[in-house]
Amino acid sequence: MSSAQACVSVVDDDAAVLRSVGRLLQAAGYSVRTFSSGQDFLAHPDGGAPGCIVIDLSMPGLSGLQLQQALTKKADRRPVVFISGAGSIATSVEAMKAGAVDFLTKPFDASRLLGVIGAAVERDRGSRGAQLERAAVDTRLASLTPREREVLDLVVAGKLNKQIAAELGTAEKTVKVHRARMMRKMQVDSLAGLVRAWTSIQPPGAYST
Amino acid sequence: MDVHSASRRLLDLTGRWRAGAVPGPLAQMLLVAVGYYAAARVGFAFTLQPHPISTLWPPNALLLATLLLAPGRAWWWLLAAALPAHLLVELQSGVPKTMVLGWYASNCSEALIGAALVRGFVPGPLRLDSLRKVGLFLLCAVLAAPLLSSFIDAALVHLIGWGESAYWDMVQRRFAANVLAELTVGPLILTWAAFGVARLRAASMARSAETAALFGGLFAVCLVAFDLPQIDAHVAPALFYAPLPFLLWAAVRMGTPGAASAIALLTVTTIWGAVNGLGPFVDGTPADTAREMQLFLIAASVPMLLLAVALEERSRAEREAHEQRLQLTHLSRVAMLGELSGGIAHELNQPLTAILSNAQAAQHFIANKTGSPEMLSEILQDIVLADVRASEVIRRLHSLFRRGETEFRPLDVNALVGEVLDIVHGDLVTRSIEVRRHLGASLPEVSGDRVELQQVLLNLVVNASEAMSAGTAPGHRVLTVCTEAEAGAVKVSVIDSGPGFTAEQRERMFEAFYTTKAQGLGLGLSISRAIMRVHNGHLWGDANPGSGASFHITLPAA
Numbered sequence: 001m002s003s004a005q006a007c008v009s010v011v012d013d014d015a016a017v018l019r020s021v022g023r024l025l026q027a028a029g030y031s032v033r034t035f036s037s038g039q040d041f042l043a044h045p046d047g048g049a050p051g052c053i054v055i056d057l058s059m060p061g062l063s064g065l066q067l068q069q070a071l072t073k074k075a076d077r078r079p080v081v082f083i084s085g086a087g088s089i090a091t092s093v094e095a096m097k098a099g100a101v102d103f104l105t106k107p108f109d110a111s112r113l114l115g116v117i118g119a120a121v122e123r124d125r126g127s128r129g130a131q132l133e134r135a136a137v138d139t140r141l142a143s144l145t146p147r148e149r150e151v152l153d154l155v156v157a158g159k160l161n162k163q164i165a166a167e168l169g170t171a172e173k174t175v176k177v178h179r180a181r182m183m184r185k186m187q188v189d190s191l192a193g194l195v196r197a198w199t200s201i202q203p204p205g206a207y208s209t
Numbered sequence: 210m211d212v213h214s215a216s217r218r219l220l221d222l223t224g225r226w227r228a229g230a231v232p233g234p235l236a237q238m239l240l241v242a243v244g245y246y247a248a249a250r251v252g253f254a255f256t257l258q259p260h261p262i263s264t265l266w267p268p269n270a271l272l273l274a275t276l277l278l279a280p281g282r283a284w285w286w287l288l289a290a291a292l293p294a295h296l297l298v299e300l301q302s303g304v305p306k307t308m309v310l311g312w313y314a315s316n317c318s319e320a321l322i323g324a325a326l327v328r329g330f331v332p333g334p335l336r337l338d339s340l341r342k343v344g345l346f347l348l349c350a351v352l353a354a355p356l357l358s359s360f361i362d363a364a365l366v367h368l369i370g371w372g373e374s375a376y377w378d379m380v381q382r383r384f385a386a387n388v389l390a391e392l393t394v395g396p397l398i399l400t401w402a403a404f405g406v407a408r409l410r411a412a413s414m415a416r417s418a419e420t421a422a423l424f425g426g427l428f429a430v431c432l433v434a435f436d437l438p439q440i441d442a443h444v445a446p447a448l449f450y451a452p453l454p455f456l457l458w459a460a461v462r463m464g465t466p467g468a469a470s471a472i473a474l475l476t477v478t479t480i481w482g483a484v485n486g487l488g489p490f491v492d493g494t495p496a497d498t499a500r501e502m503q504l505f506l507i508a509a510s511v512p513m514l515l516l517a518v519a520l521e522e523r524s525r526a527e528r529e530a531h532e533q534r535l536q537l538t539h540l541s542r543v544a545m546l547g548e549l550s551g552g553i554a555h556e557l558n559q560p561l562t563a564i565l566s567n568a569q570a571a572q573h574f575i576a577n578k579t580g581s582p583e584m585l586s587e588i589l590q591d592i593v594l595a596d597v598r599a600s601e602v603i604r605r606l607h608s609l610f611r612r613g614e615t616e617f618r619p620l621d622v623n624a625l626v627g628e629v630l631d632i633v634h635g636d637l638v639t640r641s642i643e644v645r646r647h648l649g650a651s652l653p654e655v656s657g658d659r660v661e662l663q664q665v666l667l668n669l670v671v672n673a674s675e676a677m678s679a680g681t682a683p684g685h686r687v688l689t690v691c692t693e694a695e696a697g698a699v700k701v702s703v704i705d706s707g708p709g710f711t712a713e714q715r716e717r718m719f720e721a722f723y724t725t726k727a728q729g730l731g732l733g734l735s736i737s738r739a740i741m742r743v744h745n746g747h748l749w750g751d752a753n754p755g756s757g758a759s760f761h762i763t764l765p766a767a
Contacts, residue, residue, distance in 0.1 A: 014563075016560065016591060016594065017559055017562050017563050019567075020563040020564075020565075020567040020570065020588075023566070023588065024566045024567075024569055024570040027570045027577065028573060058555065058639045059641075060637070060638050060641065060643055061641075061643060063683060083562075085558040085559050085562070086551045086552065086555035086558070107558055107565045109565070110569035113566075
């Protein structure tokens with residue numbers, strides 16, 4: 001099973017629900033960790049292994065939504081699936097707005113839960129891949145000399161070698177050498193590849209203004 | 210029709226009547242005829258010899274009571290039904306035919322006058338169930354009808370020239386005999402028709418024994434007082450009072466049917482004694498004897514009848530008030546459960562989720578051949594526990610939704626608090642309210658109605674949780690429930706960390722229909738206080754020193 005390595009953390013104040021949902025996910029091949037409250041979950045970091053988090057919306061103490069906010073603050077980007085025993089439209093809308101991937105009303109069918117969890121795990125895997133990609137680009141970017149970095153910025157801005165040479169006050173030949181070295185360090189072999197790598201590390205919404 | 214089959218038919222008719230069916234018109238006419246004949250025979254039997262002066266003439270009273278029970282359009286044929294019986298019984302006594310018909314006319318006139326007067330004030334069949342109706346009956350049927358018809362009767366007798374009594378003597382004698390008959394027979398028929406024989410059959414053993422003791426005792430006392438040869442004239446006045454305790458007993462405990470029956474028994478035994486020359490009413494002329502006895506019986510009967518109906522009226526008012534309280538209590542309880550429906554759904558969905566997920570996990574384990582028998586049996590055990598939990602939620606809800614009588618039983622207050630907090634658990638959790646319990650150890654039991662006391666606590670908890678979720682930030686919503694023993698009582702406190710209440714709210718919160726909630730009925734606290742009053746307990750509210758409100762109840766230890 002492709003999800004064999006994925007880890008699902010379940011947070012629910014009801015011991016019977018916690019145990020049964022844990023068993024179900026275990027039977028489906030996930031590695032499962034269970035927590036009886038939001039505080040318990042925050043106090044025992046689960047290592048952030050790839051997977052997702054299932055959170056009961058109504059819990060005494062820290063509520064499901066409050067736990068989600070705390071996780072966002074801790075930059076835990078794993079997808080959150082909410083489950084609730086008294087699903088009202090208002091709370092489900094609030095949960096989805098806050099970034100939950102799905103919202104299930106108890107009692108839920110196994111196929112529905114496992115479908116939602118599968119999609120969430122898949123999404124986590126996808127976003128983790130992109131994350132690794134970004135980290136690699138960051139590392140390569142850091143290996144550039146200041147001059148190579150200047151060349152990169154101007155290349156990405158669409159300047160020709162001649163214009164770059166004029167702007168940096170060097171010979172066009174020197175620019176060509178810097179550019180070739182920069183392209184090698186960035187592990188790209190075309191302008192299109194360079195732009196794609198550069199774009200992947202820009203903060204979201206960088207182009208909107 | 211021979212006597213045997215006629216009596217069988219009559220038995221059959223009364224049997225159907227007993228079963229609750231109103232007899233058909235023919236059966237009614239037959240009943241009237243038979244009743245009239247029997248009543249006339251009683252009237253003849255209660256005549257003081259040697260002078261033919263009847264002391265109690267029941268046929269007219271029987272006719273009047275029948276008319277009062279029947280619709281107006283039936284009156285004519287009901288009166289017509291009495292004619293054959295009248296002819297049969299009167300012609301035996303050798304009275305001229307014109308006089309017999311004249312008496313039929315005057316008897317009918319008494320029934321018609323009385324029934325029409327009463328019907329003028331009270332439309333529909335008469336039930337002697339209020340002081341007003343009994344008063345009207347006494348005025349119209351017992352006083353006016355015999356009075357007016359006595360003039361007619363005496364005039365007819367005078368006109369036809371039968372007998373040699375003076376006109377005023379005749380009026381007076383006939384009036385007294387008919388007043389007594391109306392007073393004896395009228396209430397007997399009217400109250401028993403309303404009460405029904407079926408209810409008598411449904412009476413408990415204790416009730417039947419009490420009834421037997423009452424009427425047995427009354428009969429024995431009446432025999433001694435009125436049906437034995439008079440031993441000592443000086444004891445007689447005291448003997449008049451001998452039946453009084455039994456009459457009071459009947460009026461207080463048996464209602465109007467009991468009082469009417471006791472009056473009838475007293476009247477019959479007294480007159481029987483006098484007619485047979487026994488008891489205290491033997492001296493003097495027959496006319497004097499009759500008058501003395503009639504006055505005694507009338508004076509004894511009227512207050513008993515009034516007392517019985519007054520008590521019945523009061524106990525009915527009390528019953529109605531009690532019924533209304535139960536209805537209102539139930540209504541507000543159901544309304545409160547309606548408000549809690551989301552939380553209750555939560556409480557049921559938890560075990561249902563556990564059951565479903567456990568069962569489907571087991572299916573997966575079996576399909577993958579990965580589940581050990583130990584694990585599968587653990588899963589099944591969890592399913593059983595969740596099922597028990599769900600059915601417990603439903604059982605508690607059922608008892609709260611049901612409308613029942615107030616039943617006092619010994620109760621453990623801590624268990625009661627636990628049950629209430631279980632019911633609202635879902636609601637409290639959805640509102641992010643933290644619950645703290647400080648339950649006192651070894652509290653004495655209290656005596657109370659489980660459901661009604663649960664309702665009081667539910668009301669306090671729901672008020673607290675609504676106040677907090679409206680006016681307190683999540684994370685600061687704390688509900689504290691304390692129980693403690695306190696000087697022969699148990700005290701339960703429900704303390705919230707909400708915004709508390711203002712001086713005006715404090716003043717008015719126990720008033721009915723006062724509410725600060727957008728969708729409240731404003732009945733919760735006033736009904737809770739009424740419930741506590743029934744339990745001899747107290748309910749009051751205080752503002753907390755810091756913030757929030759505290760409500761306390763005390764219940765006397767059982």
